Amino acid sequence: MKIRFIGAIGTVTGSCTLLTHRHRYYLVDCGATQGNDANDGPDAKLPFKAAGIAGVFLTHAHLDHCGMLTQLVKQGFRGNIYCTRATAELTKLALTDAASLPAAQFSANDVDRLKFICLDDRPEFQFGKSVGLEPNFSVALIRTSHVLGSVGFEFQFAGARDGKAASRKTIVFSGDIGCNVDGNCYQSLLNSRQYPSTHAEYLVCESTYGGRDRDSRFTNYEERMQSLKQTVLKAATRGTGATIIFPCFTMQRMQELQLDLHILLEQHLDEAELGQLNFGTLPEIIIDSPLSRKYGEVFSRELLRKRANGKYSYLNPELSGRLNLDHESLAELLARLFGKDQNNRGFRNYTLGFGTPANHNHSGLRIILAGSGMCTGGRIMGHLRRNLPNENTTVVITGYQGGGTPGAELMKRAANPNAAIDGIPWGIAGHEIKATVVDLSGFYSGHADHSGLLDFIFSKNSSLPYQALKRVFLVHGDNQSRQELGRAIEDEAQFANTSKRQVERVEIPNPENRWFDLDKNKWVWDFYPQVELAEQAVASGFGRLQKLEGMLMQFCEKSSDGKAVSEMINQLNIAKLHLASARQV
Numbered sequence: 254m255k256i257r258f259i260g261a262i263g264t265v266t267g268s269c270t271l272l273t274h275r276h277r278y279y280l281v282d283c284g285a286t287q288g289n290d291a292n293d294g295p296d297a298k299l300p301f302k303a304a305g306i307a308g309v310f311l312t313h314a315h316l317d318h319c320g321m322l323t324q325l326v327k328q329g330f331r332g333n334i335y336c337t338r339a340t341a342e343l344t345k346l347a348l349t350d351a352a353s354l355p356a357a358q359f360s361a362n363d364v365d366r367l368k369f370i371c372l373d374d375r376p377e378f379q380f381g382k383s384v385g386l387e388p389n390f391s392v393a394l395i396r397t398s399h400v401l402g403s404v405g406f407e408f409q410f411a412g413a414r415d416g417k418a419a420s421r422k423t424i425v426f427s428g429d430i431g432c433n434v435d436g437n438c439y440q441s442l443l444n445s446r447q448y449p450s451t452h453a454e455y456l457v458c459e460s461t462y463g464g465r466d467r468d469s470r471f472t473n474y475e476e477r478m479q480s481l482k483q484t485v486l487k488a489a490t491r492g493t494g495a496t497i498i499f500p501c502f503t504m505q506r507m508q509e510l511q512l513d514l515h516i517l518l519e520q521h522l523d524e525a526e527l528g529q530l531n532f533g534t535l536p537e538i539i540i541d542s543p544l545s546r547k548y549g550e551v552f553s554r555e556l557l558r559k560r561a562n563g564k565y566s567y568l569n570p571e572l573s574g575r576l577n578l579d580h581e582s583l584a585e586l587l588a589r590l591f592g593k594d595q596n597n598r599g600f601r602n603y604t605l606g607f608g609t610p611a612n613h614n615h616s617g618l619r620i621i622l623a624g625s626g627m628c629t630g631g632r633i634m635g636h637l638r639r640n641l642p643n644e645n646t647t648v649v650i651t652g653y654q655g656g657g658t659p660g661a662e663l664m665k666r667a668a669n670p671n672a673a674i675d676g677i678p679w680g681i682a683g684h685e686i687k688a689t690v691v692d693l694s695g696f697y698s699g700h701a702d703h704s705g706l707l708d709f710i711f712s713k714n715s716s717l718p719y720q721a722l723k724r725v726f727l728v729h730g731d732n733q734s735r736q737e738l739g740r741a742i743e744d745e746a747q748f749a750n751t752s753k754r755q756v757e758r759v760e761i762p763n764p765e766n767r768w769f770d771l772d773k774n775k776w777v778w779d780f781y782p783q784v785e786l787a788e789q790a791v792a793s794g795f796g797r798l799q800k801l802e803g804m805l806m807q808f809c810e811k812s813s814d815g816k817a818v819s820e821m822i823n824q825l826n827i828a829k830l831h832l833a834s835a836r837q838v
């Protein structure tokens with residue numbers, strides 16, 4: 254097997270890796286580049302031949318991992334997309350929503366052409382258990398708990414024959430790695446992340462938070478609920494008409510927040526505190542995001558999915574205890590919270606509403622959750638425009654804010670309550686902005702931090718013997734993050750410690766790297782015309798030169814300037830030589 258890194262090398266978007274085994278070609282993820290990395294313009298071209306790809310393994314439904322699937326199909330891909338049921342359904346919703354944006358280069362019909370194979374629909378499915386794909390080629394899924402349905406892939410294949418038997422090799426693609434771990438599922442919805450198996454020899458690992466650790470209080474459930482409580486109680490001191498706005502990512506973050514707010518209001522407040530939130534009318538929570546409603550249906554169904562062993566596939570095992578609910582009551586609650594059950598919106602201590610509120614003048618405490626997470630567009634913009642000039646507004650940031658985004662502008666005021674803010678994104682003057690901004694993003698990150706990544710790479714949770722990791726390839730991080738994580742892995746690997754997995758070498762792939770051959774354990778410079786566009790370009794160059802040669806011969810018959818003709822033939826032959834040598838690179 255050989256692998257080739259296509260995207261998310263030195264950046265955190267555009268995830269895509271090619272792999273080939275016995276003349277078949279697969280992709281792990283096919284993501285869009287976003288923000289400063291974006292180059293998915295009107296003619297976004299994939300840097301390989303889509304028709305040559307037999308299948309895609311999709312780790313999760315974020316657009317930076319799935320956003321180019323429609324381009325792949327438009328450019329000739331006819332294979333299957335292998336993933337979990339939750340990922341398939343969330344991906345279809347995310348792409349259909351993206352298709353409705355003015356800048357979209359694809360339609361909802363293109364999304365309908367995607368063929369998903371849901372590996373966890375098989376009755377015998379278990380995480381970590383191999384599913385055969387071809388003779389001597391199988392895949393197992395590792396739950397990564399980054400978003401609902403997210404997995405890493407562990408491919409096992411028969412390597413080159415050394416001696417009599419073909420050796421078995423294993424490569425793991427982490428996808429994005431979440432935060433919940435065994436014994437500390439502090440984020441509300443998802444179960445703990447899992448680890449590469451004992452026989453993993455190669456690991457392609459994300460490195461988003463390489464070099465950056467979060468304070469330990471951020472990984473504590475009680476601390477998060479306490480911070481949320483303080484934020485809500487303080488916001489309510491602003492009295493009648495107080496508004497709390499949560500700009501948030503619609504997939505996973507919004508559902509997590511909804512559940513946290515539900516637990517806070519229904520369980521964590523005493524009578525006196527509830528009184529502080531009640532201005533003659535119960536507090537209301539408003540979910541203003543049609544997309545999150547659609548995601549919510551998938552959440553209320555897939556969170557309750559059980560495996561053959563009777564355990565939940567994804568649901569946080571601590572949740573039933575926190576809520577003190579059995580399976581049926583939990584199913585009912587999730588349906589109510591996430592909008593499937595529209596007739597039942599009243600709770601003991603608050604009311605829940607969906608959609609843009611008809612009346613913007615309210616006396617009670619209003620809590621609004623709306624997309625998008627970085628305040629770059631969508632319904633959140635109207636809420637901010639209306640409420641930022643009010644002193645009784647509190648904006649709560651719950652996710653990473655990319656540099657230069659309106660969300661990053663708001664964050665200035667979380668660090669310094671008097672910071673000047675540019676109001677242009679909302680069409681208001683900066684000095685008019687009177688709202689308070691609170692940063693809770695550390696509590697809600699969907700990515701493991703530096704220590705979490707090291708834990709994923711080095712931890713042993715089995716008593717069976719472990720293979721050493723021959724190579725760890727770091728992707729999905731900027732270069733500084735990759736280098737800092739790489740150095741930390743090398744430092745850790747220096748000390749022979751039997752309680753940890755061994756790592757032989759770290760690789761930081763760059764766009765110039767060609768194929769890495771897992772049988773030879775080294776980089777190679779092979780060409781695969783079935784998938785490589787460079788080969789296609791060379792072939793088309795030859796075709797054009799041949800046409801030119803024919804035209805030149807016709808011209809020679811008529812021309813008397815022998816010197817000019819021989820110079821032209823000379824130049825033509827040099828061009829042919831250049832193309833021929835390009836083919837052999």
Ligand SMILES: [Zn+2]
Nearest residue numbers: 313315399429
């Ligand atoms: Zn992701």
